[in-house]
Amino acid sequence: MNFLGKSWYKILGAGIVLYTLVYGLLIDIPTDVGILDETIRNLFYHVPMWFGMMLILMAAWVNSILFLTKPTTKRDVYATELTNTGILLGFCGLFTGMFWGYNTWGSPWTLDPKLNGVAAGMAMYGGYWLLQKSIQESEKRARISAVYNVFIFPLFIALIWVMPKLAASSIHPGSGESVNFKSYNSSNNMELVFYPAVIGWTLLFVWISELRSRVRLIEIQKEHEENITQHIVS
């Protein structure tokens, strides 16, 4: 009965996300948020996508480093699937952000440092995806994509996290000289939903990555067995 041992984080993640979905809509929000008004609730839905993406890509990065120090199929598959899920989360953040931006700033895409950074960063991860698809030989593919991943993750964080913070002006909260959510948060209750949301969504997407990794491992095992039978037959 090792069921709970492996799946505690799945239950925890699903429970926390359910809590944030429900309580994020019902919680009292600060009234001093300007043009954001009730859309400040998107802090519980849009922002965790980005935070979750960064955490998941960081997990992928760690797996790539571990793969380079001691190459195993498992590490390669984990790194790849975590990155794929991270890219999915990135698109969730991007599209929700475009929708929110369209309704708040009047345009789905502004020349904000954060948006430019994300555009460049997503292109880098597009390169990772292309690497996966373009190299047939599995060992070579695993090595090259691990090196590439180790290289791009710090750059990606610099582009979407560090650079916007250093930028002179940004309309994104918390960047440049703009206000951040801490200064809005007069009653300080938004943190009760925001931080759990980050953790919950991250755990939920780790679960999805785990499912995809297990499917991939079964596929690899099957290919391996087929190769052996072919070898015996020939």
Added chain:
Amino acid sequence: MKKISLSILFLSLISQINAQNNESLFRSSGKIYVVVGIIAIIFILIVLYLIRLDRKISNLEKGKK
């Protein structure tokens, strides 16, 4: 086990919701709870689907060994 923990979570949520009685515009008609309920149902069904998928993959893994 999962069902118990989920229902405990739900109960604590409901008590928290009842504790609040702020009459903001967002909640004044009381209809927002209907939307919240529907979002919760959709999410629970997605999670149940994921659990089923997880079990299926576990069975595949067992079949291999």
